[in-house]
Each structure stands twice: as structure tokens, then as C-alpha cells.
Amino acid sequence: MNIFLRELKAHRKSLIIWSVGMILLIITGMAKYTSLYSTGSAMQDVLNQMPKSVKVVLGMADFDVTKVSGFYGMLFLYIILMTTVHAAMIGAGIISKEERDKTSEFLFAKPVSRDRVISAKLLAAFFNIVVLNIVTTLTSIAIVNKYSNGEQVNGMILTLMLGMFFMQLIFMFIGTGLAAASRNPKTAASAATGILLGTFVIAKAVDLNSGIDFLKYITPFKYFDPVRLILGPGFEPVYIILTVVIVAVLFVATYRLFKKRDLKI
Amino acid sequence: MNMFFHELKAGRKSMIIWACSLSAIVILMMSIFPAFMTDVEAAKKLFLGLPDAVKKMFGFYADTFFTLLGFYAYIFLFVVLCGSIQAMNLGTGIVSKEVSGKTADFLLSKPVSRKRILTAKLLAALAIMIITDAVFFIVAVIMANIVKTEPFSMAKFIMISLTLLFVQLMFFTLGFLISVIAPKIRSVLPISLGVVFTFFLLNMVDSIIGEKAARYIIPFLYYDNSYIIRNGSYEVSFMIVEAVFIIVAIAASYRFYIRKDIKV
Amino acid sequence: MNLKGGAVEMNVIEISNLTKYYGKSRGIIDVNFNVEEGEIFGFIGPNGAGKSTTIRILLSLIYPTSGSASIFGRDCVEFGPEIKKEIGYLPSEVFYYDTMRVIDLLNYSASFYNKDCSARIKELAGIMDLDLHARIDDLSYGNKKKVGIVQGLIHQPKLIILDEPTGGLDPLMQQKFFDLLQAENQRGAAILLSSHILSEVQRLCSRVAIIKEGRIIKIDTISSMREDNNKKFRIEMKSENAISNDFFKMEGVKDLKVDGRMISFLYLGNINLIMKKFASIDIANVWIEEMDLEEIFLHYYEKEDRSLEKEDQTAQKEEQKL
Numbered sequence: 028m029n030i031f032l033r034e035l036k037a038h039r040k041s042l043i044i045w046s047v048g049m050i051l052l053i054i055t056g057m058a059k060y061t062s063l064y065s066t067g068s069a070m071q072d073v074l075n076q077m078p079k080s081v082k083v084v085l086g087m088a089d090f091d092v093t094k095v096s097g098f099y100g101m102l103f104l105y106i107i108l109m110t111t112v113h114a115a116m117i118g119a120g121i122i123s124k125e126e127r128d129k130t131s132e133f134l135f136a137k138p139v140s141r142d143r144v145i146s147a148k149l150l151a152a153f154f155n156i157v158v159l160n161i162v163t164t165l166t167s168i169a170i171v172n173k174y175s176n177g178e179q180v181n182g183m184i185l186t187l188m189l190g191m192f193f194m195q196l197i198f199m200f201i202g203t204g205l206a207a208a209s210r211n212p213k214t215a216a217s218a219a220t221g222i223l224l225g226t227f228v229i230a231k232a233v234d235l236n237s238g239i240d241f242l243k244y245i246t247p248f249k250y251f252d253p254v255r256l257i258l259g260p261g262f263e264p265v266y267i268i269l270t271v272v273i274v275a276v277l278f279v280a281t282y283r284l285f286k287k288r289d290l291k292i
Numbered sequence: 293m294n295m296f297f298h299e300l301k302a303g304r305k306s307m308i309i310w311a312c313s314l315s316a317i318v319i320l321m322m323s324i325f326p327a328f329m330t331d332v333e334a335a336k337k338l339f340l341g342l343p344d345a346v347k348k349m350f351g352f353y354a355d356t357f358f359t360l361l362g363f364y365a366y367i368f369l370f371v372v373l374c375g376s377i378q379a380m381n382l383g384t385g386i387v388s389k390e391v392s393g394k395t396a397d398f399l400l401s402k403p404v405s406r407k408r409i410l411t412a413k414l415l416a417a418l419a420i421m422i423i424t425d426a427v428f429f430i431v432a433v434i435m436a437n438i439v440k441t442e443p444f445s446m447a448k449f450i451m452i453s454l455t456l457l458f459v460q461l462m463f464f465t466l467g468f469l470i471s472v473i474a475p476k477i478r479s480v481l482p483i484s485l486g487v488v489f490t491f492f493l494l495n496m497v498d499s500i501i502g503e504k505a506a507r508y509i510i511p512f513l514y515y516d517n518s519y520i521i522r523n524g525s526y527e528v529s530f531m532i533v534e535a536v537f538i539i540v541a542i543a544a545s546y547r548f549y550i551r552k553d554i555k556v
Numbered sequence: 557m558n559l560k561g562g563a564v565e566m567n568v569i570e571i572s573n574l575t576k577y578y579g580k581s582r583g584i585i586d587v588n589f590n591v592e593e594g595e596i597f598g599f600i601g602p603n604g605a606g607k608s609t610t611i612r613i614l615l616s617l618i619y620p621t622s623g624s625a626s627i628f629g630r631d632c633v634e635f636g637p638e639i640k641k642e643i644g645y646l647p648s649e650v651f652y653y654d655t656m657r658v659i660d661l662l663n664y665s666a667s668f669y670n671k672d673c674s675a676r677i678k679e680l681a682g683i684m685d686l687d688l689h690a691r692i693d694d695l696s697y698g699n700k701k702k703v704g705i706v707q708g709l710i711h712q713p714k715l716i717i718l719d720e721p722t723g724g725l726d727p728l729m730q731q732k733f734f735d736l737l738q739a740e741n742q743r744g745a746a747i748l749l750s751s752h753i754l755s756e757v758q759r760l761c762s763r764v765a766i767i768k769e770g771r772i773i774k775i776d777t778i779s780s781m782r783e784d785n786n787k788k789f790r791i792e793m794k795s796e797n798a799i800s801n802d803f804f805k806m807e808g809v810k811d812l813k814v815d816g817r818m819i820s821f822l823y824l825g826n827i828n829l830i831m832k833k834f835a836s837i838d839i840a841n842v843w844i845e846e847m848d849l850e851e852i853f854l855h856y857y858e859k860e861d862r863s864l865e866k867e868d869q870t871a872q873k874e875e876q877k878l
Contacts, residue, residue: 029667035654039480052493105493112489116482128478129651133707136615136647137668138640179419216481219304228317228370236324273501289618 034151042155045113046162055168056102060174095175096183103253107191114156114195115219118202121148123212126291141286156195164188183257190251193270195248198223200277207285293350300418310378311424314371315431321367321437329441360444364454365517372459372494379460380484382417383467388477406550421460429453441468447522455515462511465541470547475555566593568715568746573623574611583609585770591748596741599750605767607750611719619849642857644708648720650700658703659688669711680706683732698724700814716747756851785847792841793817799837
């Protein structure tokens with residue numbers, strides 16, 4: 028419990044900065060919507076006739092960006108980039124920081140098992156990603172409704188946020204798993220970032236080329252793709268199962284790997 | 293200079309990883325180009341018929357976009373994103389790592405001025421970025437030649453590719469300034485990612501609607517690839533602003549570092 | 557367990573064939589020793605000998621390659637968290653969470669033990685002259701060490717493990733620290749002290765283990781190490797060449813040196829025999845000292861190397877015969 032509280036305190040500043048950043052992103056993002064919106068129906072015709080690959084390139088995919096919901100769907104990709112980066116960094120950082128800052132000899136000579144330390148840290152990291160998720164959700168609901176002109180958006184937002192939560196979990200555990208495995212704190216953070224960026228690029232590539240569609244199973248960004256969530260089949264069982272499996276495996280791995288290895292003093 | 297080579301050696305592994313990553317991105321993305329082109333014929337006709345106001349809104353121009361150069365320019369954004377993270381890492385880390393790695397009192401007690409230390413590190417970082425970019429460029433040229441459907445202007449290709457280095461220089465400088473001002477940076481990556489992604493997101497949000505002022509703040513917007521494709525040159529005002537920023541920031545970094553107390 | 561005069565004494569620490577390899581490099585090999593309840597046990601050896609490795613295994617910071625270690629009768633790895641409730645550890649390099657104040661760190665430390673340590677914190681901080689409200693960042697190396705000391709003792713542990721504890725402390729603080737340790741020991745705490753500073757090992761410890769290149773080369777009580785060892789003699793003659801250079805040469809005497817009016821040697825044997833020699837001469841001054849632990853220790857080194865030398869020599873002779 029004391030470790031958990033300590034971690035919360037240590038992350039307080041960072042959480043505030045990320046939350047404020049997210050709020051600003053949503054506000055400025057939606058502010059752009061008004062300009063696009065004003066050209067109304069002319070845009071719509073153009074967009075309807077555009078081939079999909081071009082729309083993908085523009086970042087719009089199948090969304091009707093003249094509608095608030097469509098625009099938000101497009102904005103969502105960037106929101107999700109922010110929150111997954113946050114999750115991966117927190118995950119990798121919170122586990123490896125004792126070894127990075129050389130406080131392991133202090134902490135692990137205390138009468139506390141490694142498992143309990145991991146539990147406290149995982150809980151604190153989880154708390155952080157949940158808070159960011161809630162901030163994003165509330166801000167989105169507040170701002171998007173302002174521009175929505177009566178269109179029902181809350182359902183869409185909540186769906187997207189749930190998908191985002193799953194992705195945050197996946198990347199957080201990728202971070203913790205890597206940090207638990209590696210004695211070098213820097214390696215874990217870089218590797219987590221690498222995986223994140225790599226899967227992001229792959230997701231974009233899959234969007235552009237249906238020929239490599241099979242790659243969608245290896246990139247979490249495709250599990251809860253906004254287009255499929257809102258305009259398509261919604262939450263698909265195969266992706267839910269994949270998420271659960273990945274999270275479960277990494278969860279166990281984090282505990283096991285960290286317990287087994289020598290600590291780096 | 294011994295320090296220069298030391299830094300090069302220390303950064304070798306990371307540089308190789310980045311060079312491979314950037315190359316992988318360009319290989320992956322460019323290999324999509326042929327498939328992309330087949331979708332494009334219909335779109336081309338459509339865009340030619342659009343009113344100018346709408347064209348402008350998309351920030352690109354139909355005649356240039358559906359070509360190899362145009363596609364390259366699009367995927368190039370991801371390359372620049374990753375390259376900027378590398379540059380920011382280098383900038384933020386190369387000076388602060390002496391403090392975080394507790395080697396500050398070793399290095400600074402040697403008979404070498406702080407100015408020389410900074411210079412060696414600066415040059416080493418520059419070398420790392422140039423080598424990474426060069427490797428990337430060679431791979432990109434090879435890929436471009438493999439997937440092309442018609443001849444393209446090599447000069448313009450080079451110009452677009454060079455923007456990677458230009459943007460990297462800006463992030464590097466920013467990172468350098470931060471690392472010199474902060475007393476101790478325990479972990480470089482969160483800062484790098486945070487800053488680069490913030491600018492990136494501002495860029496994405498902004499690319500739908502261009503605003504003149506925003507272009508001067510966001511490094512990614514300094515070099516408009518569509519402009520390069522159309523005109524075969526850079527926009528001079530931005531180059532000047534960048535040069536001024538770099539010179540001023542680096543000079544300030546030197547002055548600051550030379551005067552400050554080093555935290556051991 | 558061992559039996560002394562009918563009372564059963566528990567071993568607080570039992571280390572059995574403990575071996576640790578870091579990949580291919582040796583950490584420690586076949587280390588065996590015990591620390592008894594209530595004793596102050598010294599652990600010495602040159603740099604890189606394996607002292608910190610042994611201690612880190614005891615604290616399950618790293619894991620043994622083979623062999624076992626137990627504290628309070630329970631295996632270190634398996635029962636780590638439980639046994640640590642009664643262990644206080646002061647590592648050689650002290651790093652803490654930078655943005656904390658001393659009192660925050662101490663309170664955080666105390667929160668791991670189910671005891672109310674607040675009175676003890678104030679008491680120890682007072683003795684060690686530690687400013688509870690200073691930021692740890694701003695403290696000097698020695699003051700950070702003090703934080704380490706206090707942090708290790710606030711929960712009144714039954715076993716105190718110290719790795720180079722007095723580095724950075726001024727002599728007055730060192731004295732206070734020793735007093736603290738001895739008070740804890742009176743209270744019944746066992747202490748494992750690893751140090752290079754042989755004078756303090758000599759002062760505090762009753763038994764000592766010497767480790768070199770990963771292996772234990774000697775375990776003994778300080779007193780018998782002294783007893784079995786040479787006395788140092790230094791004699792100042794009234795004038796040079798007053799006696800022959802070989803005057804003191806006899807069985808038991810070694811390292812005989814004559815330098816102007818000063819004669820020095822080491823003697824191991826019946827003290828009366830050597831004293832009889834003095835009776836027949838006139839001297840200006842004499843100093844007779846016990847070899848201190850440092851010299852004994854270095855002596856063990858030499859003894860090791862010398863015996864190796866002898867083996868080499870006999871081997872060479874064998875070769876020459878062939």
C-alpha cells in the first residue's frame with residue numbers, strides 16, 4: 028500500500044501534464060472541425076466519390092468528416108497514439124525505475140516480496156492509464172457535444188474509449204513485461220517504444236494495402252480500429268480474445284520474469 | 293578528438309537500430325506503392341475536376357500526389373516522425389547522460405574545456421544523424437527505383453529526403469537546449485516522445501487546415517513536400533528561420549552550460 | 557546449531573557451499589560460514605573478492621548458482637520477505653529517491669515494518685546529527701550515509717548487515733556509530749560487518765571471515781588470530797653496532813632487520829626465551845606490539861602466495877631432476 032501511494036505521488040506531475048495535453052488536443056482538434064464543417068455538402072459529394080485508399084491517406088478512411096462523429100473518428104487515431112505512448116512509457120518505466128535510479132538495494136532489502144512490489148506498481152500504472160482514459164472520455168463528450176448539433180455522439184465516444192482502454196492495457200503490459208525481463212532499464216523503454224511505433228506503422232500499411240491484411244493480427248491498433256468499431260462490426264470476438272490472451276500472458280510474465288532474475292545493482 | 297570518437301562508439305548500437313528501423317519503414321511503405329497506384333486512376337480524374345477551394349483544403353494537389361514522389365512524400369512523414377525521436381533522444385541525452393550516468397565529475401575534471409566537450413558531442417550527434425540518414429536514403433532510392441511506374445525527378449527525391457535531416461536538426465537542437473538547462477534528466481525517452489508526439493499531433497490536427505503561424509512552430513511543417521514537388525525548391529523563409537533558431541539555441545546552450553553548476 | 561557449555565546457540569546466518577557465477581565470471585565459490593546469535597562478525601577481503609555478492613545473495617537481491625543460505629533458520633530466497641522484517645541493511649552505495657526529504661524517506665522506510673518507529677527515528681537522527689527536513693538531494697555523501705545508517709536501524713532489527721558503513725563519516729560520527737552498533741548488539745542483535753577498514757573490524761568484531769578471489773581462506777576469532785601470530789619487536793640500541801646483527805637470530809624470529817640503531821623483528825614462540833636475550837644487553841628503548849589485524853591479514857595473503865611459491869619451487873626441482 029505504501030509503495031502504491033508512493034508511485035502515485037511520483038507520477039502526479041506527469042499525469043497532470045498528459046491530461047492537460049490531452050484536453051488541449053481534443054479542444055484544438057475539434058476547433059478545426061468548424062472550418063471543415065462550414066463547407067458542408069460540397070465536401071460530402073467529393074468525399075463520397077473518393078476512392079478508399081485516398082481517404083485512408085488523408086486519415087479519414089470511411090468516416091464522413093463533415094459530421095462531428097466522423098471527424099472525431101478521424102481525430103481518434105491521434106488521441107490513441109498519445110494514450111498508448113503514455114501507457115507503454117508508464118509500464119516500462121514503473122518497473123525499471125528502481126534499477127535505473129539505483130534504489131533497488133533500498134527497496135528490495137525491505138520485508139516485501141517482489142510480487143507485492145510488482146502488484147503495487149501495476150496497480151499504480153493501471154490507475155494512471157484509467158485516469159487518462161477518463162479525462163479523455165469526459166473531455167471528448169463535453170467538447171464534441173458542443174459541436175454536434177443534436178447528433179448522438181456519446182455512444183460512439185464511449186465505444187471508442189473502451190477500445191482505447193484495451194489498447195492502453197496491451198501496451199502497458201508490453202512495457203511492464205519488457206522491463207521485468209530486462210536488467211537494463213533503458214532497453215525496456217526503447218523496446219516498448221519500438222514495438223509501439225512498429226505496430227503503428229504496420230497498421231497504417233495495412234490500411235493502405237489490403238494485400239497485407241493478415242498483418243492486422245499483430246498490431247493492436249487494428250484490434251480496435253475506429254472505423255470497424257463505429258461503422259463496422261464493432262467489438263469483434265477474435266480481437267477481444269487476442270487482447271485477453273496477450274494481457275494475461277504479459278501479466279503473468281511480468282511477475283515471473285521479474286521474480287526469477289537477478290536485480291541490477 | 294577522443295571524445296568525438298567515444299561518443300560515436302557509444303551511440304553505435306542505437307544508430308544501427310534507428311537506421312534499420314527507418315529503412316524498414318521505407319521498405320514496407322514503398323512496397324505498397326504499386327498496389328496503391330492501381331486504385332488511383334479514378335481518383336486522379338476526380339481531383340482534377342475539383343474546385344480550387346476544396347483542393348486547397350486538403351493541403352495537397354492532385355497532379356503531384358498520385359505519383360511516386362507524392363506517395364513518398366506522404367509516407368515520409370512517418371520516417372520523419374521516427375527520425376525526430378532519434379534526434380531528440382540524441383539532443384536530450386548526449387549532454388545529460390554524464391550527470392545521469394554519474395560520469396560528470398570524471399569528464400569535467402579532465403584538462404578539457406566545457407566548450408570542447410560540447411563541441412565534440414555536438415559533432416558526434418551530427419555524424420550519427422547524417423550516417424543514419426545516409427543509410428536510409430540509399431535504401432529509399434533503391435526501393436523507389438524498384439517500385440516506380442515511370443521516371444521521377446531524382447533531384448526532388450533528394451530534396452524531400454534531405455528534409456529528414458533538417459527536421460532532425462531542429463529537434464536535436466531543442467533537445468540539446470533542454471538537456472543543458474535541466475540539472476538532471478533521469479530518463480530521456482519520455483521527454484523525447486512527449487515533445488515529438490506533441491508536435492506530431494499538432495501537425496496532424498493542423499494538416500487539414502493550414503495556418504501560416506502554426507507552420508513556424510511545428511518543425512514537421514517547415515518543409516512542405518507538395519511545395520517541393522511542385523517547385524523543386526524549398527521555401528526560403530523557413531530555412532532562414534530554422535537556421536536562426538539553430539544558431540541562437542546552440543549558442544545559448546553553450547553559454548548556459550559553460551556557466552552552470554554541474555550536479556554530481 | 558552449535559552447543560557451547562550446555563547452552564544451545566542458534567546460528568542467525570548459515571551459509572552452505574554458496575556459489576555464484578555471473579555468466580562465466582566467478583562471483584563466489586563454495587562459501588561456508590555461520591554467524592551466531594548475538595555476535596559481531598567481520599567479513600573482510602580485497603576488492604572484488606565477493607563480499608558484496610555474498611551479502612546480496614543473503615538479501616535475495618541476486619540468486620545463487622548453487623548452495624544455500626539461510627537466516628533465522630529459513631532459506632533466504634524462499635522466505636525473503638519474512639526474514640527481512642528483522643534485518644537492517646546498510647549498503648555501501650547509498651541512493652535514494654531524489655525528491656524526498658530525509659524524514660519522508662525514513663517514514664517510507666518505517667512503513668514496511670509493522671512497528672511504530674517514530675520515536676526511534678528521532679532518537680537516531682539526534683545521535684547521528686541528521687537534519688530530518690533536509691532534501692536528500694542536497695546532502696553530502698557522508699550525510700547520505702547517515703540516512704542509510706538510521707534507515708537500517710529504526711525498526712530495531714535482530715540482524716544488522718553493513719557493507720562499508722563508515723565510508724564518508726567524520727571520526728566523531730564514526731565513534732557514535734560504533735557506540736550505536738554496540739548498543740544494538742547489547743540488545744541482542746547480531747551484526748555482519750563487511751569492511752576494508754581493518755581497525756574497525758578489529759575493534760568491533762569477535763570473529764572474522766576472510767574471503768579472497770571468491771573463496772573463504774580463513775575463519776577465526778580475532779583473539780586467536782592474534783595469539784597465533786607474531787609479536788612485533790622494535791629495539792633502539794644506544795649506539796650502532798653495539799651488538800652483532802645476528803644477536804636476535806633464533807628460532808621463532810623472522811623478518812630481522814637492522815637499520816642503524818634500530819632493530820626490528822617478528823617473534824612467535826615462548827616469550828620467556830626472547831626476553832632472556834634482553835637481559836644480557838643494554839638498550840635505549842623497546843616497543844613490543846601485537847600485530848594488528850591489518851598486518852595479520854596481509855600476512856595471510858603472503859602465506860597463501862608463499863605456499864604457492866613453495867609448491868612452484870618443489871615442482872621446478874622435480875622437473876630438474878628428470
